Amino acid sequence: MELIIAKFGGTSIGDGKKIKKAAQSVVNEYMKGKKIVVVVSAINKTTDEFLKIIEDSLGSNVSDKQMAEILSMGEMTSVRVMSSVIESLGVKSEYIDPYNELWPVQTNNNILDAELDIEESETKSQEILKLLHQGVIPVLCGFLGKDSDGEITTLGRGGSDITAFFLGHCLNADEVIIVTDVNGVMSTDPNKIQDAKKLDKISVEEMRDLATHGAQVLHPHALKYKDPLINAKIINYKNGDLSEDGTEIVGPFEGEMMKTTILYPEPISVVAIVGKGMLKKTGILSRLTTTLAENDINIFGISAGQNSVTTFVNKKYSMEAYHLLHDMVVDCGELSSLSLGKEIAMLTLESPDFIETPGIISDITDPLRDNNINIVEISSSQTAVVVFVEWEDGKKAYELLKEIL
Structure with missing residues (x-):
């Protein structure tokens, strides 16, 4: 019998009518012979309202334990309402919150940003299967956990999504359905570009x-x-149909690829172009990148200052790039000169945790400084940091930086 985890975000259960529509969509799938576990967030804006009340009444005089217990009331209310509405539609349901002996989501003691205790949670989750075998629809709080002391913890913003996928893992579910206020994943934000299109599929x-x-x-x-x-898949709550298409999320999570440190095996060369006020001239960067692209020369990195642009290319193509860009400099009045630098090494560090790790740049640069390794250039995005060092320091830098992840 097919097992579904259906997670309803706060917007999708934002009022009584939406809750009833959500409950009806669950019952409809149940009547098709499917087993369903429901995960709910706090009703729309509830968490934000709690945070505002805490700020106005307590300010900083609130402990982590108090904060978690207060915030948990949003999800505690949602499960009770949703379970009651499901039962009103003729199907037995049971709500499960962290005070329930069947509660499966176990965490460490980091109360407001807890990490899952996977082994313990997998064991506890098996109790949920007993309810499913009895024809009961369990409704669980998203976002919340319980630590080894029995205290309520929270999984951080977006924690209900974590709850849904983690339960899917623990219960060997066939499908996880994220019910939200959009039709699926769009080509871009439809509030900004009206012609945004829904994607049928997207990889993990x-x-x-x-x-x-x-x-x-x-x-x-x-x-x-x-x-x-x-x-x-991700679907819109408005249709009240868990079987609609939405956007399918394809493929498994490739855990080992998520945190990597890579030393590019070949030397990189720097080509630097200078020109006073060059960045005020429209099209300089476009002309530079087009010149190299038309000659099949890949750019590994680019940085721009007020009066200079530095490009990083594979050393074996560096002389060709140097001559091509020299011709561009001669033809362009805004540019003055260019230079070809020495060999450097490129190291790339990738991790989804970077975005939520204060001080990650200093964690990378400090060991290099302590070992007298000069950084030629550094660039970063929300999930990756690229460091360029002198070629002879590349292997030593790699050994130091791979320990960070």
Whole structure:
């Protein structure tokens, strides 16, 4: 019998009518012979309202324990309402919160940003299967956990997505359905570009990167728990139909690829172009990159200052790039000169945790400084840091930096 984890975000259960529509969609799938576990967030804006009340009444005089207990009331209310509405539609349901002996989500003691205790949670989750075998629809709080002392913990913003995918993993579910306020994953934010199109499919890695860079559809850490055989999709609550297509999330989570340190095996050369106020001239960067692209020369990195642009290319193509860009400098009045630098090494560090790790740049630069390794250039995104050092220091830098992840 097919097992579904259906997670309803706060917007999708934002009022009584939406809750009833959500409950009806669950019952409809149940009546098709499917087993369903429901995960719910706090009703729309509830968590934000709690945070505002805490700020206005307590300010900083609130402990982590108090904060977690207060915030948990949003999900505690949601499960009770949702379970009651499901029962009103003729199907037995049971709500499960952290005070329930069947509660499966166990965490460490980091109360407001807890990490899952995977082994313990997998064991506890088996109790949920007993309810499913009895024809009961369990409704669980998203976002919340319980530590070894029995205290309520929270999984951080987006924690309900983590709950849904993690339960899917623990219960060997066939599908995880994320019910939200969009039709699926769009080509871009439809509030900004009206012609945005819904994607039929998106890979786990693409979804993770999109979420990490600010898309609010799904929490990126949730995808850690997408098993290869579990289907997953994102759908809109408005249709009240869990069987609609939405956007399918394809593929497993490639855990070992998520945290990597790579030393590029070949030397890189620096070509630097200077020109006073060059960045005020429209099209300089476009002309530079087009010149190299038309000659099949890949750019590994580019940095721009007020009066200079530095490009990083493979050393074996550096002389060709040097001559091509020299011709561009001669033809362009805004540019003055260029130079070809010495061999350097390129190291790339990637991790989804970088975005939530204060001080990650200093964690990278400090060991290099302590070992007298000069950084030629450094660039970063939300999930990657690229460091260029002198070629002779490349292997030593790699040995130092791979310990960071």
